[in-house]
Amino acid sequence: MLQRVLAVGLVAGLVAGLAVAVLQHFTTTPLILAAEVYEVEAEQQARGLLVPANIILAHGGHGARAAASGGEAGFDAGRALLTGLATIVTAVGFALVILAAMIAAGGRIDERRALGFAFAAFLAAGLAPALGLAPELPGSAAAPLLARQVWWIATAALTAGGLWLFVHHGAFWARAIALAMIAAPHVVGAPHPAAYESRVPAELAAQFAATSLAVQAVLWLSTGLLVGLLWQHLAHRAGEA
Amino acid sequence: MTAVATARVASRAEAFKVALLAFVLGTGLVFVTGFAHPDTIHDAAHDTRHALSFPCH
Numbered sequence: 166m167l168q169r170v171l172a173v174g175l176v177a178g179l180v181a182g183l184a185v186a187v188l189q190h191f192t193t194t195p196l197i198l199a200a201e202v203y204e205v206e207a208e209q210q211a212r213g214l215l216v217p218a219n220i221i222l223a224h225g226g227h228g229a230r231a232a233a234s235g236g237e238a239g240f241d242a243g244r245a246l247l248t249g250l251a252t253i254v255t256a257v258g259f260a261l262v263i264l265a266a267m268i269a270a271g272g273r274i275d276e277r278r279a280l281g282f283a284f285a286a287f288l289a290a291g292l293a294p295a296l297g298l299a300p301e302l303p304g305s306a307a308a309p310l311l312a313r314q315v316w317w318i319a320t321a322a323l324t325a326g327g328l329w330l331f332v333h334h335g336a337f338w339a340r341a342i343a344l345a346m347i348a349a350p351h352v353v354g355a356p357h358p359a360a361y362e363s364r365v366p367a368e369l370a371a372q373f374a375a376t377s378l379a380v381q382a383v384l385w386l387s388t389g390l391l392v393g394l395l396w397q398h399l400a401h402r403a404g405e406a
Numbered sequence: 407m408t409a410v411a412t413a414r415v416a417s418r419a420e421a422f423k424v425a426l427l428a429f430v431l432g433t434g435l436v437f438v439t440g441f442a443h444p445d446t447i448h449d450a451a452h453d454t455r456h457a458l459s460f461p462c463h
Contacts, residue, residue, distance in 0.1 A: 167424050174428065193457035244453065251454035255439045261432025268425040271418075291459065300459030313461035314441055377459045384458065 169399055170264050177391035178257025185256065185384045186249035193380055194248065196373045197303060203364040204304030252384070259388045262286065264396075270333075274400075276393030283389025285332075289325035291381040293347070297355025300377035302370055305363040308356035320350040 263282050267274050270282075294317045301307060327346035330339055363370065439451045440460040448455075448462075455462040 166420065167427065170424055170428050174432070189453070189457045194453055197453055197456050247450040248453040248457075251439045251451035252457070254435050255454060255458060258432045258435030258439070261428045261435070265425045265429035265432060268421050268428065271421070295459055298459075298461055300456070301462070302456065303462075307461075307463070310443075310461060310463035317461050318441075373456075374459075377457055381458045 169396070170261070170268070173392055173395045173399065174257055174260040174264055177260040177388055177395055178255075179253055181260070181384060181387040181391055182253030182256030183249070184387060185380060186252040188383060189248060189252060189380060190245060192376050193373065194245070196369060196376065199369060200302035200304050200365045200373070203366075207304055207362070207364050256384060256388050259283075259286070259385060260392050263389055263392050266329075267392075274393060274396040276390050276397070279389040279393030279396070280386060281389075283385045283392075285328050286325070286389075287382050287385040289328060290321045291378055291385065293324040293350070294320045295374070295378055296351060299370075300374045302363075302365050302373045304365045305370065306358040306361055308358050312356040316350065316353075316355050320355075323347065323350055 263279060263286060264274070266282055266286075267279065272278065297320065298313055298317060307313065323346045327343040329343075330346065331343035334340065334343075438447060440455055440458065442448070452462065
């Protein structure tokens with residue numbers, strides 16, 4: 166069983182990750198490169214001016230490096246390759262998490278149920294964290310990274326746990342606890358910077374927030390679909406289904 | 407407990423072990439690409455972190 170989990174996880178992640186890496190190249194990456202131009206400006210200004218200590222410019226130093234290597238002019242093959250690799254590794258991780266949840270839940274692993282699990286995973290790891298921490302472009306002001314990461318992980322875990330409880334237990338008290346778990350991180354609130362300092366145009370940031378969520382949804386759903394299809398394919402070959 | 411029931415409990419326990427392993431491995435991979443702090447990992451995964459709306463500094 167473990168062998169099949171690893172095989173399905175690897176292949177589903179590889180194919181979905183590769184497809185989404187191509188999608189990113191044409192959707193999110195151009196917006197990131199455009200934002201880095203504003204990030205460089207902000208960094209140059211920060212060097213000349215006093216910046217309040219409680220404002221941390223996202224990605225200090227990176228914009229400068231991007232500018233030094235030509236900024237958005239020209240295609241950076243190394244950067245595209247690394248982004249593709251990181252997306253594929255993330256997709257393999259997503260595939261294994263979907264499989265883990267489906268095996269723990271019991272029942273059939275097919276593309277319909279896998280799509281349902283993938284959608285729930287997107288709600289937990291995409292939509293719910295984005296409610297507090299909108300997907301950000303380089304150059305935007307943000308609260309300290311660790312605080313945001315802790316809030317993000319707690320929100321994803323509580324939302325996933327809450328959805329699980331809500332679906333698996335029909336009792337009123339269980340559903341009340343489930344809803345409280347999903348709402349809790351938003352009642353506490355995500356860490357935000359003391360002031361907003363971004364030079365990135367709001368239109369660009371808004372477009373990026375929507376695009377980034379759509380890309381994450383495509384990654385979860387295509388990974389889920391492939392997990393279901395591949396699992397069924399291997400089950401048929403083993404003569405199980 | 408009948409032999410069939412025993413086997414079912416054993417296979418359920420086995421399934422949970424596999425699920426746990428897959429979960430640890432899967433979240434581990436996502437942690438590396440989405441959250442790990444070392445500069446090399448962050449720089450390599452930078453555009454992916456932004457594109458998938460992970461918090462990134």
